[in-house]
Amino acid sequence: MPDLERELRGLGESIAFPPTPDLAASVRARLPERTSSLWPRRLVLVAAVLGAAVVAGLAIPQARSAILRVFGIGALRVEYVDKLPAVEPRAALDLGPAISAEHAPFRLLESSLLGEPDGVYASGNVVTQLYGSPDRVRLLVTQISGHGLRSDVVKKVVGTTTNTDFVSIAGLSTQALWIEGAPHILSLPNAPDRLAANTLIWIQGNRTMRLEGAETLDEAVEIAQSFQ
Amino acid sequence: MHQAIAFRTAYLVVRSAEDAEEVAADAFLKAYRALGRFRRGKPFRPWLLTIVANEARNSLRGAARRQALALRVADQGRPGDAAPSPEAAAIGAERRSRLLEALDRLPDDQRLAVECRFFLELDEAETAAVLGVRRGTAKSRLSRALDRLREEVPEDA
Numbered sequence: 451m452p453d454l455e456r457e458l459r460g461l462g463e464s465i466a467f468p469p470t471p472d473l474a475a476s477v478r479a480r481l482p483e484r485t486s487s488l489w490p491r492r493l494v495l496v497a498a499v500l501g502a503a504v505v506a507g508l509a510i511p512q513a514r515s516a517i518l519r520v521f522g523i524g525a526l527r528v529e530y531v532d533k534l535p536a537v538e539p540r541a542a543l544d545l546g547p548a549i550s551a552e553h554a555p556f557r558l559l560e561s562s563l564l565g566e567p568d569g570v571y572a573s574g575n576v577v578t579q580l581y582g583s584p585d586r587v588r589l590l591v592t593q594i595s596g597h598g599l600r601s602d603v604v605k606k607v608v609g610t611t612t613n614t615d616f617v618s619i620a621g622l623s624t625q626a627l628w629i630e631g632a633p634h635i636l637s638l639p640n641a642p643d644r645l646a647a648n649t650l651i652w653i654q655g656n657r658t659m660r661l662e663g664a665e666t667l668d669e670a671v672e673i674a675q676s677f678q
Numbered sequence: 679m680h681q682a683i684a685f686r687t688a689y690l691v692v693r694s695a696e697d698a699e700e701v702a703a704d705a706f707l708k709a710y711r712a713l714g715r716f717r718r719g720k721p722f723r724p725w726l727l728t729i730v731a732n733e734a735r736n737s738l739r740g741a742a743r744r745q746a747l748a749l750r751v752a753d754q755g756r757p758g759d760a761a762p763s764p765e766a767a768a769i770g771a772e773r774r775s776r777l778l779e780a781l782d783r784l785p786d787d788q789r790l791a792v793e794c795r796f797f798l799e800l801d802e803a804e805t806a807a808v809l810g811v812r813r814g815t816a817k818s819r820l821s822r823a824l825d826r827l828r829e830e831v832p833e834d835a
Contacts (some may be wrong), residue, residue, distance in 0.1 A: 453833055454824060455796065460769040461777055462797035466748040468695035470685045476703035477710070588711070665711070 523627050523651050524658030525594040528614070529607045537635055537643045543584055544641035546573030556595040559654060563676035564589070573640050581663075589673070592638075592660040607635040607643075619652060619671055626652035626674065628667050636662075650674055680723065683798060684730045687808055690793045691734035693745045701737050705730040724807035727800070731808040746782055749774060773831070780830040788823035795820055 522528070549572045551558055558570070558577060567579035575595045582588035613631045633645040650661045650670035654677060664670035684705060689698035709729050769777075781789055787809060794805040806816035 454828055457769045457773070457777065458792060458796035458827075459799075461774050462793075462799070464749050464774055465797055466750040467686050467689060468698070470682045471695075471699045473681045473685065473699070473703050473706060476699060477706045480703060480707050 524653040525596060526651055526658055526660070528627070530614075531607055534607060534635055535643075537645055543587065543644070544638075545571035545578045545580065545584075545590075546576070546640065547571065549577075556593075556657075558593055559657065559659070559677040561591070561673060561676040562678065563673055564591075567591070573638065576638060587663060589661065589663040591677075592662070594658040594660070596656055607637070615667075617650075617667065617671070619674055621675055622652055622654060624653045626650055626671075628670065630667070680726055683723070683800075684726060686798055687727055687730050687794070687800075688734045690747075690790060690797070691731060692737055693747070697737055698734075701733045702730060705733045708733065721803070724804045727804055728807040728810065731810060735810075747778060749778065776831050777827065780827055783830070784823055784826060788819050788826070791816060791820040792823045792827070 549570055551567075551570050554570065554572060554577050555575055556577075558579070560566075564581060567581055568583065569580040571578045571580065577593050579591040579593070580587060581590070612629060612634050615628045615630075616625045617628050619626050627650070629646075629649045629651070631648075633647060634649070635643050636646040636649075637643045646662055648662070648664060648670070650664065650667070650673075652659050652674055659674065659677065661670055661673055664673060681702070684702045685698055688701040688705070689695065692698050692701055705726070709726050712729075781792060784792070791805060791809060794800045794808050800808065802813050802816060805820070806813045809816050809819065811819070
């Protein structure tokens with residue numbers, strides 16, 4: 451080793467680095483507020499407020515949420531409403547029974563970026579790949595085969611404080627829908643309605659794909675492009 | 679397992695123990711969130727260090743001038759200490775200070791390349807990850823830095 455490099459290594463050994471703090475504790479201290487799950491406390495609060503608004507609304511039927519606009523993307527129906535209806539804020543994640551990927555009712559697309567999911571669940575022709583664990587979800591990818599569902603089977607209900615954008619994804623022929631901001635409601639068959647976090651919906655082949663939990667559109671698009 | 683290297687990497691960029699702790703904890707949290715995007719089979723450390731270095735650079739914006747690295751006082755060796763390595767023994771106290779001062783005068787990207795490579799003993803890929811550049815670029819930065827140090831602190835000095 452040349453002398454200077456040798457000396458620099460020696461110098462490195464004499465540097466008084468501050469002692470490494472217990473980072474695990476600092477990280478844990480940050481967890482509850484910032485990454486607890488797809489349903490951080492903030493969302494639950496929003497849900498509670500929304501719930502109250504709707505309960506009040508129910509007493510006066512005319513004040514119930516009005517559907518402002520409806521459209522379909524693949525097998526999903528998206529409704530825009532002036533007020534979100536009530537949902538159980540802490541409705542447990544009900545994705546249907548766990549299955550092995552080989553037993554899915556259709557061939558599942560797989561992400562080269564995400565690798566194997568931590569769980570696969572099926573409910574009819576709606577199959578969900580879960581990354582993380584059921585009580586600490588990182589990402590959910592839902593694949594729905596076919597476009598010919600009854601329009602009310604899988605539904606998104608979006609309030610006025612949620613942003614939706616149509617986006618193009620390189621490599622996919624159709625546009626995708628990005629839903630971001632305040633939580634929206636997801637209705638799946640055989641499961642209670644629940645609040646959903648940022649979601650990207652796109653159509654790939656004869657499947658409607660839905661990715662929930664990406665923090666940004668860029669991240670969501672990157673993940674979407676990795677499905678084959 | 680990666681706490682020390684993450685913390686020290688952050689420290690070399692931000693030069694404050696308190697800020698480095700913040701940065702490293704934020705980076706671990708980000709890494710945890712993005713774990714799903716980490717490609718299995720790839721080395722984990724460069725990926726983590728990229729996140730740490732990005733966090734550190736972001737936290738630097740607008741921050742005060744960084745503190746200089748300090749040398750340990752107890753280098754004379756205390757009873758029970760392991761014997762210094764041949765590398766450590768090969769460099770005298772005065773030359774250490776001169777090298778450290780010269781290092782501090784280098785442009786930030788060159789300084790960090792030297793510190794990553796020799797103080798943290800990162801490999802080329804990890805050094806490049808911290809610098810946020812390709813391996814070739816990291817290599818040429820390091821060699822420019824070494825040339826300059828040789829000029830500033832000649833070996834016979």
